[in-house]
Amino acid sequence: MLALDIRNINKKYEDFQLKDVSFQLEKGYIMGFIGANGAGKTTTIKSILNLTRIDSGEIRIMDKAMHTHELELKQEIGSAFGDINFYMRNKIKTLTNVIKIFYHNWNDETYYSYLKKFNLNENKKIAELSTGMKVKYRLALALSHGAKLLILDEPTSGLDPVARDNLLDIFQELVEDGEISILFSTHITSDLEKCADYITYIDNGRIINSAEKEEFIDAYRLVNGKAEQLDLIKNDLISYKKNSFGFTGLIHTQDFDPSLDIKSTIPNLEEIMIYCAKKEDAHV
Numbered sequence: 001m002l003a004l005d006i007r008n009i010n011k012k013y014e015d016f017q018l019k020d021v022s023f024q025l026e027k028g029y030i031m032g033f034i035g036a037n038g039a040g041k042t043t044t045i046k047s048i049l050n051l052t053r054i055d056s057g058e059i060r061i062m063d064k065a066m067h068t069h070e071l072e073l074k075q076e077i078g079s080a081f082g083d084i085n086f087y088m089r090n091k092i093k094t095l096t097n098v099i100k101i102f103y104h105n106w107n108d109e110t111y112y113s114y115l116k117k118f119n120l121n122e123n124k125k126i127a128e129l130s131t132g133m134k135v136k137y138r139l140a141l142a143l144s145h146g147a148k149l150l151i152l153d154e155p156t157s158g159l160d161p162v163a164r165d166n167l168l169d170i171f172q173e174l175v176e177d178g179e180i181s182i183l184f185s186t187h188i189t190s191d192l193e194k195c196a197d198y199i200t201y202i203d204n205g206r207i208i209n210s211a212e213k214e215e216f217i218d219a220y221r222l223v224n225g226k227a228e229q230l231d232l233i234k235n236d237l238i239s240y241k242k243n244s245f246g247f248t249g250l251i252h253t254q255d256f257d258p259s260l261d262i263k264s265t266i267p268n269l270e271e272i273m274i275y276c277a278k279k280e281d282a283h284v
């Protein structure tokens with residue numbers, strides 16, 4: 001079953017547009033959503049959650065259309081955006097008591113088990129929580145109302161490497177039994193190397209690629225050639241940089257001719273993002 005099925009979302013702001021954004025997330029997996037600043041990640045996530053009105057397109061969550069089943073689906077979605085900047089002077093337990101009223105499937109036992117697991121003290125004030133604690137608190141809330149789909153906007157940003165690693169382990173544990181699916185946006189490509197099953201890459205409002213992680217990476221090769229070889233391959237490169245040895249460039253694997261005497265390696269996600277972003281600035 002698909003946890004998330006996004007088809008041809010279009011959304012126009014004055015200076016920005018989501019263009020035919022489509023991707024699918026299989027139930028029980030983690031999808032990393034990457035793209036440069038301003039590429040459209042948050043707008044896409046807000047569109048999925050109906051926090052912003054789309055111009056056209058279809059959003060299906062767990063086989064139900066969001067526009068006809070929003071209230072029902074919101075019970076099954078756990079989302080987290082930015083900071084918690086309300087109820088700052090109140091204790092965790094006060095905020096929880098307000099939030100839990102909205103959820104039919106709220107389970108106190110599950111909630112307390114997650115507070116314990118995440119080392120959260122319900123008597124702490126929201127203002128006293130570190131960034132990592134806030135993310136964990138949101139996860140505890142989402143999981144206590146039985147959320148089956150977690151949609152998280154940059155949950156690991158602002159976390160130190162240990163806290164990040166810890167959170168990524170939690171993500172992996174959550175999807176282990178195949179019931180929960182996670183979509184999360186990030187700039188930290190090493191997070192995805194560690195825990196994502198699928199990658200969706202958005203650039204300037206368009207999906208460049210959405211695929212299983214290994215397949216996503218395998219679609220590209222990083223090539224290193226001598227200066228005099230550049231003309232042989234230049235037109236096929238997504239972008240390239242000149243350096244003292246010659247050049248390094250990114251190419252679609254299908255466009256690479258192995259008979260050329262040019263060394264090729266498998267890029268990492270960061271290199272894919274950097275060279276794809278350069279496409280727009282012409283060849284640097």
Ligand SMILES: Nc1ncnc2c1ncn2[C@@H]1O[C@H](COP(=O)(O)OP(=O)(O)OP(=O)(O)O)[C@@H](O)[C@H]1O
Binds near residue numbers: 035039
């Ligand atoms: N409410 C709005 N009205 C007009 N333009 C908006 C609005 N919200 C976002 N935008 C524009 O849409 C574009 C995409 O923004 P968005 O926040 O989706 O990007 P992002 O990929 O999440 O970026 P970042 O990684 O910096 O968080 C930006 O140019 C932004 O200025």
